[in-house]
Structures are given as structure tokens and as C-alpha cells.
Amino acid sequence: MTATPIARSPVKLALAIALLIAAIFAIKVVYDRYQDAYVVEQNDDREAIDRIVRTTFAKTTALKVATLSGTEQVTARDVRMGGWLTSAKVVKVPFTVDYFVDLGGLSPRKYQWDERRRRLTVEIPDISVAQANVDESAMTINQTSGVWVTRGAEAALAKTISAKAQGNAQAEGRKAEHLAAARESARRGLSTLLHGALAAAKQDDIAVAITFPFERASDGERWDTTKSIAEVLGNGS
Structure with missing residues (x-):
């Protein structure tokens, strides 16, 4: 109808x-x-x-596992009036970069129990790198040079400095060696947390291995990350 x-x-x-x-x-x-x-x-x-x-205010399941801190030196240059008016700025400023693991996606299938070895393996998401925090209020050096630094030039220099400082700190935080250190910190921290829970349940004999998705060995086995590589190899000889 x-x-x-x-x-x-x-x-x-x-x-x-x-x-x-x-x-x-x-x-x-x-x-x-x-x-x-x-x-x-x-x-x-x-x-x-x-x-x-x-x-x-927003809830999150991300756990902070490490913080990288340091100091960077940043420079900027401003040219005006066809090159007749130049100015420069150099600062030294501290920065921090935090590393997180999002535990919200840890489903039961991410836990593997090996009864024979009495080992619990937990596969956690990879490290995420937070936005770098550059503390410009704590500069140790803040030098501007030039015969005549106009207000516009000073603003442009400050803007360039801020952008470069943020970019440099973010790039430093994403370096492979820092990511590796953050992953190791996550392993140890979560392993300690789980060991404490198991000990409270009178299960002190259970080993805990924390792994990342990209660490699956070709034979399906995983390293026992509760021990150092030297200890693992030593026990196998």
C-alpha cells in the first residue's frame, strides 16, 4: 500500500x-x-x-612502563629584508618521553599455560610512545643574537625552536635502543606484578614469561624472559 x-x-x-x-x-x-x-x-x-x-577526563587501560628523559640543544635562524637582517636563537631544554603498554586488549587467548614446565606465558601488545613533553619553562640556555631582533623575528624564532624541540625529542624517543629498553622494562614490571599475584595464591613455583607479538620463534616456542639470555644458554649446555 x-x-x-x-x-x-x-x-x-x-x-x-x-x-x-x-x-x-x-x-x-x-x-x-x-x-x-x-x-x-x-x-x-x-x-x-x-x-x-x-x-x-577519560579512562584508559594503558600502563606506563618507562620514561626517557634528557636535554637537547636546539637552534633556529631568521632572515628578513632580503638577508640584511638576520637573527638566531639557541636553547637547551629538558624533555621526557613516556612509554605505555595497553593492557585493555589482553584476552584469555593471550595467556598460555605450559603444565609440564609450570610456565605461564603472556603475550602483551607492543610498546606505544607517548607525545614528547618538552619543558620550555626549564630552559638552561636561552640566547638570541642579532643586530636588531624584531618582534616578528623573535616570535618566528620561538615557534621554530618549539617545533624543532618537539620533533627532535619525539624522534629520540622512537629510536630502536630506547624502544628495546622500554620493552625490557615492561617485561620486568609485568613479570614482577604477576609473580606477586601468583605468590599470594601460593603458586610460587610458576615461571612467568612476558613476550611481544613479533617474538614468536619459528618452532612455536618462546624464550623464558624471566631469565637472562646467559642463564638460559648456560642451563642448556
């Missing part, structure tokens, strides 16, 4: 209202983001004030 225009009208009206509500919501989201990012909060005397504009 074909719907009559009268029957279709309420449907069209409901759809129009839904689209209107969605449009209003989208506009509000854009407006709120603009307010947060670009509108300066002021007091009654029109002076800018310190204020937390917006906060968001």
Missing part, C-alpha cells in the same frame, strides 16, 4: 527536526572549540586572567 502524503508528512517533519538538532549540535561543538582556543578570558577590568578553560 502506498503511503499517503498525510502519512509521509510526520516522517518528513521528524527528519527535519532531527537534522536541525544535529546542525545545532555541530555548530555548538565548533563554537566551543573556537572559544577554548582563540577567545581570551578577561576579568571585569578587561585584563587577561589565568584560568583552566576546559578539562576532559
Whole structure:
């Protein structure tokens, strides 16, 4: 049976209202983001004030397993007026990079029990590298040079310094040797945690091996990572 225009009208009206509500919501989201990012909060005397504009709380299952910290030296150069006006900036600034393991995806199939060896093997997700944190408020060197450093040049130098410092710290945090150290820290930390739980359950004789997805051996076996390589090889000789 074909719907009559009268029957279709309420449907069209409901759809129009839904689209209107969605449009209003989208506009509000854009407006709120603009307010947060670009509108300066002021007091009654029109002076800018310190204020937390917006906060968001989100739960996470990521476990921090390591932190890389260091100091970097960053340089920037600005050229204006066809090369007649040059300025430079050099800073030394501390940074940190955190490493996490997301335990939210640890399903039962990630646990393997070897009854004969009394060994529990747990395959965890690979390390994730957080956004580097560069603490520009703790600079130990902040030198600007140039015959005449304009306000625009100073702003450009500071922007370049911030971008380079962030990029350099992030690249350092992703180096293979630091990822390897973070993985080893994750192994030891989670192994200690599981050993404690097993000990509380009077299962002290169970060995715990923490592995990553890419570490499967060709014969299906995994290294017992609760021991060093030298100990494993020594026991096998």
C-alpha cells in the first residue's frame, strides 16, 4: 500500500527536526572549540586572567612502563629584508618521553599455560610512545643574537625552536635502543606484578614469561624472559 502524503508528512517533519538538532549540535561543538582556543578570558577590568578553560577526563587501560628523559640543544635562524637582517636563537631544554603498554586488549587467548614446565606465558601488545613533553619553562640556555631582533623575528624564532624541540625529542624517543629498553622494562614490571599475584595464591613455583607479538620463534616456542639470555644458554649446555 502506498503511503499517503498525510502519512509521509510526520516522517518528513521528524527528519527535519532531527537534522536541525544535529546542525545545532555541530555548530555548538565548533563554537566551543573556537572559544577554548582563540577567545581570551578577561576579568571585569578587561585584563587577561589565568584560568583552566576546559578539562576532559577519560579512562584508559594503558600502563606506563618507562620514561626517557634528557636535554637537547636546539637552534633556529631568521632572515628578513632580503638577508640584511638576520637573527638566531639557541636553547637547551629538558624533555621526557613516556612509554605505555595497553593492557585493555589482553584476552584469555593471550595467556598460555605450559603444565609440564609450570610456565605461564603472556603475550602483551607492543610498546606505544607517548607525545614528547618538552619543558620550555626549564630552559638552561636561552640566547638570541642579532643586530636588531624584531618582534616578528623573535616570535618566528620561538615557534621554530618549539617545533624543532618537539620533533627532535619525539624522534629520540622512537629510536630502536630506547624502544628495546622500554620493552625490557615492561617485561620486568609485568613479570614482577604477576609473580606477586601468583605468590599470594601460593603458586610460587610458576615461571612467568612476558613476550611481544613479533617474538614468536619459528618452532612455536618462546624464550623464558624471566631469565637472562646467559642463564638460559648456560642451563642448556
